[in-house]
Amino acid sequence: MNRPTIKLSYNAPVTLTFAILCLAALIAGNITDGWTTRAFFSVYRCSLADPLAYIRFFGHVLGHSGYAHFIGNIVLILVLGPNLEDRFGSWNVLWAILFTALVSGLVHFIFFPGTALLGASGIVFMMILLASFGGVHHGVIPITLILVAVFYLGGELWDAIFVNDDISQLTHIIGGVCGTVLGFALSHKR
Numbered sequence: 001m002n003r004p005t006i007k008l009s010y011n012a013p014v015t016l017t018f019a020i021l022c023l024a025a026l027i028a029g030n031i032t033d034g035w036t037t038r039a040f041f042s043v044y045r046c047s048l049a050d051p052l053a054y055i056r057f058f059g060h061v062l063g064h065s066g067y068a069h070f071i072g073n074i075v076l077i078l079v080l081g082p083n084l085e086d087r088f089g090s091w092n093v094l095w096a097i098l099f100t101a102l103v104s105g106l107v108h109f110i111f112f113p114g115t116a117l118l119g120a121s122g123i124v125f126m127m128i129l130l131a132s133f134g135g136v137h138h139g140v141i142p143i144t145l146i147l148v149a150v151f152y153l154g155g156e157l158w159d160a161i162f163v164n165d166d167i168s169q170l171t172h173i174i175g176g177v178c179g180t181v182l183g184f185a186l187s188h189k190r
Contacts, residue, residue, distance in 0.1 A: 014094045015081025018062075019074050022120060025062040026070050037063045037118065043105040045113035057105035058098060063118035073120040080127040088130070088186050096186075100126040100178040104171050122175030128152060129179030133187050145183075152176055 010016055029037035041063025043056045064070040085093050100122055108117040129152070132145040153176045156169040 012082035012085045014085055014090045015077060019078055022062050022070060022074055026064050042116040042118040043108050044116040045109055058101045060105055060118050061101040061120045061123050069119055073124050076124045080131050084127060084130055092186055096126060096182045097123055100175055103178055104174045107174055122171040125172045125175030126179035129176045130183045133183035
């Protein structure tokens with residue numbers, strides 16, 4: 001008698017590895033009472049002679065302030081990431097994550113010296129805009145892409161101006177802009 005076999009597939013290696021690294025960073029932060037989060041997974045103004053500054057330019061997207069912050073970002077990444085890896089390839093998604101992390105880390109480092117930034121929300125917004133490029137073919141821009149950009153980026157601009165909270169809308173906007181730039185580049189390349 002043949003039993004059906006169930007196999008697990010590491011179907012989106014960049015997305016899954018990113019989620020695992022974020023979880024590991026969250027656990028490490030909890031175990032060390034936030035030391036690893038401050039040392040490796042937050043970006044803030046410091047001396048460029050500090051070698052950890054360069055790790056933080058990328059590592060800040062792995063850090064999260066708590067479980068709710070982590071889940072809010074990772075669920076969207078797990079939904080969007082596999083589709084993006086199928087469409088654009090795992091290497092391109094990896095470079096998109098690294099590019100977005102570096103740009104948002106540098107902007108925060110340069111322009112916001114008194115605060116620390118952490119979390120993958122910039123990556124989420126990059127993925128949202130990048131995913132909207134599914135219908136871009138031969139110079140035709142789908143209305144869904146325009147609506148996503150208007151609603152998400154417009155909402156973030158509104159919140160940045162009128163809402164006082166601890167959320168970095170600028171990081172969301174940077175992620176969205178990176179996703180748009182990368183979407184045009186990758187769609188043109190395909």
